[in-house]
Each structure stands twice: as C-alpha cells, then as structure tokens.
Amino acid sequence: MTHLRFALIGAGRIGQVHARTIAAHPAATLTLVCDPVVAAAESVAGTYGARACTDAADVFAAEDVDAVVIGSPTPLHVEHILAAVSAGKPALCEKPVAMQLADAEELQRRLAELDDVPVMLGFNRRFDPSFARARALVEEGAIGPLEQLTIISRDPAAPPKAYLAQSGGIFKDMTIHDFDTARFFLGDVAEVSATGQHLDPELADSGDYDGAVIVLRSASGAAATIINSRHCATGYDQRLEAFGPQGAILADNQRPTTLQVSTREASDAKAPYLDFFLERYADAYRDELTAFIDALTQGHPVSPTIADGVEALRIAEAAGESARTGATVRL
Amino acid sequence: MTHLRFALIGAGRIGQVHARTIAAHPAATLTLVCDPVVAAAESVAGTYGARACTDAADVFAAEDVDAVVIGSPTPLHVEHILAAVSAGKPALCEKPVAMQLADAEELQRRLAELDDVPVMLGFNRRFDPSFARARALVEEGAIGPLEQLTIISRDPAAPPKAYLAQSGGIFKDMTIHDFDTARFFLGDVAEVSATGQHLDPELADSGDYDGAVIVLRSASGAAATIINSRHCATGYDQRLEAFGPQGAILADNQRPTTLQVSTREASDAKAPYLDFFLERYADAYRDELTAFIDALTQGHPVSPTIADGVEALRIAEAAGESARTGATVRL
Amino acid sequence: MTHLRFALIGAGRIGQVHARTIAAHPAATLTLVCDPVVAAAESVAGTYGARACTDAADVFAAEDVDAVVIGSPTPLHVEHILAAVSAGKPALCEKPVAMQLADAEELQRRLAELDDVPVMLGFNRRFDPSFARARALVEEGAIGPLEQLTIISRDPAAPPKAYLAQSGGIFKDMTIHDFDTARFFLGDVAEVSATGQHLDPELADSGDYDGAVIVLRSASGAAATIINSRHCATGYDQRLEAFGPQGAILADNQRPTTLQVSTREASDAKAPYLDFFLERYADAYRDELTAFIDALTQGHPVSPTIADGVEALRIAEAAGESARTGATVRL
C-alpha cells in the first residue's frame, strides 16, 4: 500500500487545511468529506474531487477509505477515534484528545482493549521544520544536555468570547500545544508552576486567563518556561530557544518575505509575523501528514500518540490548579 | 475559461518544476508532456496523470491543450514559440529567448506579423515574493525615486565545463536574470560597464568568466550594480537592495529553517542558504504560473514579454563587449 | 560645584572599573583610593594620579573628597555608607546593600535619622543604553501598558566554589540585578514564584542553585520572567524583551564587532557575546557615574536608592523561600 485514500471528518477551518494538504500530497487522495453541514461537506469535497457525506458512520463503512483525518469538534474526538479503530481505519486526530483528562484516559483504556490500529494525534508543531530541526540538533548533542527551554507563544488576537467560554480554558485550548512542545524536547514533566494573567480589559469577564507564564520541570531537572498571550500586535508570535551547556538554539518567527526596510526612523525593519496558524504552520501540516503516511506505509509506529495527548492534558489540568492555588503541582 | 489544460515541452530539470507547479495549481491541469526522450516524457506524464509524446507537433495539434509551457533547450525556443502562436496556444517560455540577440529580434518581428496570442517569458525572479514586494514598495514611493540598486547573485557551484562551453557565456546564461531584475526595478538601461573575472582555477580554460561586476545606468541616472560568481560556499546567494533618498529595502537570502545557533565559537549562526534555484525560487515558479493563468483568464496582457527577453539579451551582449574592451557601452 | 573630587573605597576588579570611569569623566577627578591591601590601593591610585590610603576613615576625613564610590566587600557596605553620610559626603555604593534584608532595612532606618546626604545604589544595568532606552520607550507608551517582561540573564561561567559558598546564594548574588531590572520596568512586585536548578555537575555540592526561573507579578498584573544560569558557552547572555498590547521591544546581546560570517556550515554567524560585565556594561558604568554627578551638581534626587536595594533584597529572600517550598510568596 503506497497510495492512501483519505476521508476527512469536519470541513471547518482546520479541516480545509487538511483537505488541501491531502490533495497536494503525492501519496494521498481525498475521497470522502464528512460534515453535518451538507454545504460545507460538498464545498470542500467539490474542490478536490471527493464525495461528500453528513454522517460519520458512512466514513467508517466506506470501502474506498484507507485512513481518516478527524477534524470534528473536540467533544466528538473520542467517539470518532473509537469508531475509526473499530473499523480498522488508521486515524490522525486533531488535538486535544478530549476536554477532560479523565475522558482521554478512558479512551486510552478502551483503545488498549481493541485491535492495534494506528492513531496519531495532531500536535502539528512537532513537524514545524524549524522546531523539528532544533529538536534534532538537541538530540544530536549540539548544545549538550538540554537545561532550559523557553517557549514564547502568542496568538495574534483573542477568539470571540463565545469561543473562550467553551474552550476549556487557555491551558487546554492554547498552551496544550506548548505543553506538547515542552514534552517533545524535555520528555516527561515532573512539576508544574503556573501564573495566569488578565491582560485584555475586554476579556476581563471571560472567566479565563488571557496571558500566562508556566514553568515546567522534567525529572532530569531541565526547566521549560512557556509565555502565552491571547494577543500580539505583530502577529502570531511562535518562538522557542533551547539552552544547554554547549550553546543555544533559537527558532525565530517567520515572515512572508525576507525584506528589511531602512528609513529615517528605523533600520532593517522586517515584515510582521505570519498570521495565523494556517500560514505559520502550513509546512508543519504537510510534514505531519507525510509522517502519518510514512508510518502507515512503512509499518512504523505513529508519533505523537494518544498517550502524548493524555500527558499534555494532565499538564494542562495541573497548570490550572497551580494558577488557582499558587502552589507548584507535582505530577 | 477558468480552468486551463496545459502541455509541457521538455521534461528535464526545469520542466519537472513546471509539471509539479501546474499539477498543484487549482486552476490548471497537466494533460500532455512532450520530450524527445520517451522515458523522460512518460515518467513526468505518469506522475501527474498526463499523456506523453515525443514530437512537439503533437502538442500544437492537441485539442485538449489550452496553453503550453516551453522548457525545451534554448536553441528550440524560437521554433516552439512560433508554432504555439501559430496554433493559437498561449505560451510561457523559459529564458533566454535565444542565444543571439539577432535571433530574438527576428522572433519579435515575426510575432508582430502573426495573430496576437500571449507569449510570456519565464523571468521567474520577478515573481519571487520578496523581490516582487520590494519592487512594489519602490513603485509606491517607499524610498523615493530609486537611485542605486545592488544585486548580489552567486550560484552555489559552477556547472560542468561542457555546459559552460555551450552556455552562451556568463552574461547570457547567468547574469541575464539579473539584467531583467535590473530592468524590473529601473526600466530601460542606457549604459553598461562590465568587468569579468576568472576566479576558479579549475575554470581557467573554460573560455568564460566565472565572476563579474556589471554597472548599468538607466536613462534617469539610476545605477544598478550586479555582482556575480559561479560559486558560493554558503549556497545560492540571491540578494538585492534598492536605495533611494527616503531609505533602502533589502531582500535577504532564504534558509530552510529560522534557526539561529549560538555556541562557544559564534552567536546567532543561521543555516546556509537554500540551494539551488528549484528550492530558492519554488514560490516564484508558482506565482509566475498564477500570473500567466490570471492574465489568460482575465484577459490582461502577460508580463514579462518577448520584448523583455530581447532587452535582457541586448544588455548581455553589451556587457560582453564592455568586459572585452574596458569601455562603457551605450545602448 | 560642577567638578567633583572622588574617593574610591575598594581597589578590586569593580573598583578598577570605577577608577577608570571617574578618571575619564570630564566632570570628575579621582583624588584618593582606599584599600586595606596597600599595593592594590597604590597601583590604582598611581595609574590615575591619585593618593592612596588603607584606612577608610581617611576617606571620610579628607577635605579634597567631594563624593565617594564604595566598592568594598558587601559586609562593609552599611558601615561605609553610614560613615560617608555622617561625613556629609554623597556616596555611590555597589550592590547589594547588604547580605540580609534585615540589615538593609536597619540601614534605611538609620539613614532616615541622619542629615539628607545623597546615597545612590549601583544597579548599573539601569544605565545600560539599550535597557534604558527600552524602558524609556515603554514609559512613552510605545507598546502600551507593559504586560510581560522576559529577562534572560546568564553568566559566562560560574565563579569558584569558594566564592559561591559566601555569595549569599544565586538570588542575592546574581538575580538581584534582574530583580532590580524587573522593578525598573514594572514597579513594585506583589508576588514571587521561583524554581531553582542544579545544572552543572561540578557545582552539585555547592549548596546553591546554578540555574533558576523566577516569575514576578506586579500589583497591576504584569508578569516578569527571569531565566538565569551560572554558565553560558557563548558569553555573557544579557537580554530582555518587554511586551505590551501595541508591540514588543527586545534588547539584544552585544558583540565586540558587527561581523557576520558565512561559510559552508552556516550563514550570518556573529561573534560570541561580550564577556563579562566589565566589557558588557562599560557604557552603563559610565552613564551611572554621569547620573550620580548630574544629580549632585544639579540638585536632583539620586536614583536608584537604598530603598531600591531593600526591595530587591526583599524579592531575593522571597525567591529563596519560593524555590524551597514550591509556593508563590506574596510580598
């Protein structure tokens, strides 16, 4: 099997990214698009010559579907993953696994009882070429044992309050990516200490933090510092720096061009950052799909897994507790 | 007509870039690939679900071909352009138009006698997002009237001597792109002064310069300086800087990642440059094709044209003369 | 009084910096150098045409001394400050005020009972041209209200273990500067949460942390994150970034030259950072002295003051407690 036929569940913003990525991939074809909103399903399907459906059951029953990308709303992730696995169809599911750690753990238990069908979790940032290369350099020992990881992660603008109200909170909705990045570099996390901020007056009554600083510590003593904000005037601020005894590796922000403009006021001014995740992580979505396809066609285990999703959620819940109590939480 | 069926003539290195670009374009389909080497034609055609042929006449006769991309060897460009136009098929032809200015001018005269079918010349760098944005900023007056343009253009490594022997010389083979870039920013060129260098001992007997500095002057008095080398240890060095009374705009090199590595020896060391033109100008090839398709489907004139190819050749021949005689050549 | 005659107490490493800075200042003359090691006092005094003495009492009694720079060991700071003030001589004293917060507070109380003679504390980083300009831009509202401050502060190499043993610990010895920088930008600190690390195996038994991450929160809700290490392969790593709703301001590291070297392995590699504080903060020491002289000659209050030293010590003690207990400490 060297060419895979994909179904896509969920034709929303992130689903459309996956549809385009699948269609452009030399080893993949998009054959089926499922969304309860029939117009959404048909629009995406039409663009890429696929069929449309509105019932996810049709996806799992389809004979011309080798693998499934799950981009449905988070509350449906567990159901869709279990159905895909039961149907013997490998799945790539968007993060987070679930809203509650308990639900993700329950999924993990149930998957252990089923046949071993690959389920990969869409922590796309692991596949960002710069982050991936930084991590490879760290693994190769370029800076010695990793001692301090600094992640700056700021969204260009806060989502609507209605979204925030059902987002699960900043740690599960936004920082979850950074928790996974920290685990990608540091391995398992032993301690979490979090500070939540209310930066944006407009969001004062949102019931959620819109800024945060979180310090994680691994069993080996390495520290990861994550700095989050729901807004950033210059765009989608996504940087990290790995530091060890032999040096440091910075993954800088990305711009649409390489221009540097010098005027009476400033020199070497670059363009604002790429904005938003669809542009910033376009290459990451492509490389993520390639990694999924390569794992399936070459028989390697997929990575990251549901277990990685569970661990990120565990850190997120601990961060929430730490931000409330002011105490470091040990995992 | 909002979706175009393309034929590709020439399945070599640059032809494969065009094939991939056409296949990935939402408004284009690749239907026919032509190459005298049947295996080459079939390999590229097979990858993208197109038919293969070995005789260019089949391309011009094909009913399911709306437009042609010409990536044949330079000596065949004139013949293929004329055949495409005679068949009423718009063409996008790789640079240079011809090896000799006289041949390009002759083509221009013959095209003037034929029906008006769009012919676009593949000066891909005009479509590089950074160069294009720099030029747009200059046109908008961001730095005032352009006074000095500096183009650094160095290949990562010299081609084989056999290639050099039939390349037409550095000015027609390599600098031709930079001459077009200079015209893209400055408009028509009034004077040329060139210095040729023999840098690489290995190429001492190649009969060609492997380094050059060329100074162009426009009618308005603006100067463009082009610095070329056939080798560059750090990769494909492709920069330009536009300078005017209000400021300067630099288009910097591109790297595969945004990493900056700091060690005991150095700080903020970036990766070597993207290497070679297929990677460095991948976005430019994509945007060039889009410009061609947009012009055809929206009825705009194509740009750059054969006339631009003629002018670039005229400068190249003048540069050759200046390098030989040491005198500035007026056009 | 527009020209000041200075005495220097302490002819060690930092004292020599002050001696040179005073000698080079157009409004200052170095007249007396005091150090219990007579050779040290005479060496520094000789270089700048000053007299030497070994007893600090001679400094306070000298008629040709208008002001005193105190660079004696920390345990003597309180005594020397009180003696200078009692003698009516303004003093610029190196940080920290004292090893224990209680001693610094006691000094503050005793100074309140004496005549008002200016005492400035040598938090030199406030006078670093880049940090000072960043803070001025923040004050001017360039980025809106400050929301997140990130300070990276790493020494090139750990001092000898013997030094560490009597240093008062990383928070009082090293982070104390960063605490003051945080206060310089954020104002008073309401909460402290600290994590200590043992990074260097050689220092495992030093009884002190050699790495730390500290999160401070101001009354207004702004957060400052400080990342410390006792070692940094690339040199003295001294950066800060101020972030607000309208933008961000980064103060980058400094190098001895502006060179960027590109080779087969890397592009735009800069030199390692300036190393160590004598070079990195040379301009800061100069501007600090100027601020002291300007305040005295123009009758302005000096800044920073002993109160600033007390507050930095208060944060340092809170950080120590937080690192031990894992709990956020409120001030």
Place this chain on the structure above:
Amino acid sequence: MTHLRFALIGAGRIGQVHARTIAAHPAATLTLVCDPVVAAAESVAGTYGARACTDAADVFAAEDVDAVVIGSPTPLHVEHILAAVSAGKPALCEKPVAMQLADAEELQRRLAELDDVPVMLGFNRRFDPSFARARALVEEGAIGPLEQLTIISRDPAAPPKAYLAQSGGIFKDMTIHDFDTARFFLGDVAEVSATGQHLDPELADSGDYDGAVIVLRSASGAAATIINSRHCATGYDQRLEAFGPQGAILADNQRPTTLQVSTREASDAKAPYLDFFLERYADAYRDELTAFIDALTQGHPVSPTIADGVEALRIAEAAGESARTGATVRL
C-alpha cells in the same frame, strides 16, 4: 619612551576628536594645541589642560612635544608634515595627503631626502574594530583568497555646496577612504572603472557627483566594488563584505543600542545607524592613536604611510578620469 607628549595642529571638528582621544589615552598627554583662531586653540587646550598657540612653528620648536597630530586644512598638510619631520617629531596626519597627486608625490620625494622620522596617515577606517577584524580573518584565510569586496559607503547628508566646491570632488573627498579600504584588503589596484551620478536635485549645479559606483581590480584579479552616496536617510551607511571561495564576511552598520522593536507595522526594527563619523569611528580613532603610539614606543614602522596616501590619490584621479570618459583606466 613609554609616555608621549602630543601637540595638536588644528582645533576644528576632527581636531577635537583627536584632542579627546589623546587625553583619554593612558600612554599620551596633550600638551599643546595650535590653531590660527586663538579662541578655538584655547578652548580645546583648556578642556584638556594643555597650552595653546596660534603659530605652527611654536609646535615644531616645543621641547615638551614628542609627537604631532596634524588636523590642519588639507592645503597645509605637506608643509606641516615636512616641518614636523625636519624637527624630528613623528606625525600622524589626517587624510588626504594633498589635493593633487603631484603634490603628494613631491612630498614623498622630499621625505626620502630627510631623516627617517615616522609619518602615519590617518586612514582611520583601517582601525575600525569590525573592518580590522574582517581583514584579519581574510588574511588568516577564513574565506580563501579574496575574490570580491563590496563596500557600501554613504554619508548621512551632503555637506554645504560651498564645501563641495573646494572639496576636490567626491573621489578625493569621500571615496578616498574607500579606495584605501580596498587597498587594505586587496593590495595594489591595477584598474579603475567609475560611474558618477547626480542624485540630489539640490546639488545638480554643484559641479560634482553626489553618487558613484567604482569597480577596482587588483593585479591578482580580485574586484572591489564601491557604492557611494552623499545622502542616506537612515544615517551613516558604512558596510563592507569580503567574499572568497570558502565564504563571506560582512561588517554591518552600527546602531546606538541593540533594540529591536516590533509593532503592528514591522518586526525587529532596529535604530537608525550611528551618525556621523565622529560617533561611527570613535573606536577607530582611539585604535589609530594606539597604533601610532605603539609603533613609536616599540620601534615598529607606522602604517598606513604617506605612500598609502599617494596610492589612494592615484586611484581617485583615475576614477575621475574613468567617470568622465567611460573607459577603464589602468594604473
């Protein structure tokens, strides 16, 4: 002789730089300042505790003067150099040696007949720490044999027309520094090709170019490209890049701080360049004086010499001829 007593001839702008540099140098004392404008001489002398005089003859006769810095108007350089040498006093003279090549050559002849007293020419840029380090790296072979040198050299703003009228023209007044820099890197120059520009409408009738591009070729075939402008909105634009088969070394511009500001409009915008030569080359003037003093006290030959000044003038005259005729001039 390890401490030198200096006289300064000329208390103008550049003279004041030398006065300050001498006064701050640990191995130098300023004892005498000479300027026909008595107030100017006394003002500078007073600042640094030196005597003042108005007749240069007093300088050469003074017993407490070991060496002379000549910052008089260019037409007096030859006379002052000869008088210094005749008096046995080593001299550091500002560039250019003379307005006309013939006069400089005549000086060279007359010096050859006198006793050997060191005369150093003030090509200060050779002592810029970044340029000097770049050249040292080239000498060490860091990029292999130098192939292409690119010098961008733009003044922040044109001097008054009255100055331009008697400046000797852009090549002798401004580019002369760049010619020396080219020789510093490439050695002797074999060919010159120059293009002059009239960029600034205000200077159209100044009788001089206010922009230029000059290409030099060394005997070894290396090329140096110099790009000049009398104006630059962003400040004093002083860059160079050395390129060879193993890599490239860029010496970038300098700013007053390391700040990088990111807003909605731009990211990582740096401050404008240091402006003007007094600030930009402050370290160069210091290191130039040190090199002069070191040569005298250690008995080394001084460098650069009058011969270097002659060669730079020779290139300047050739550039003027090339710009007029459009032909390459061989030296």
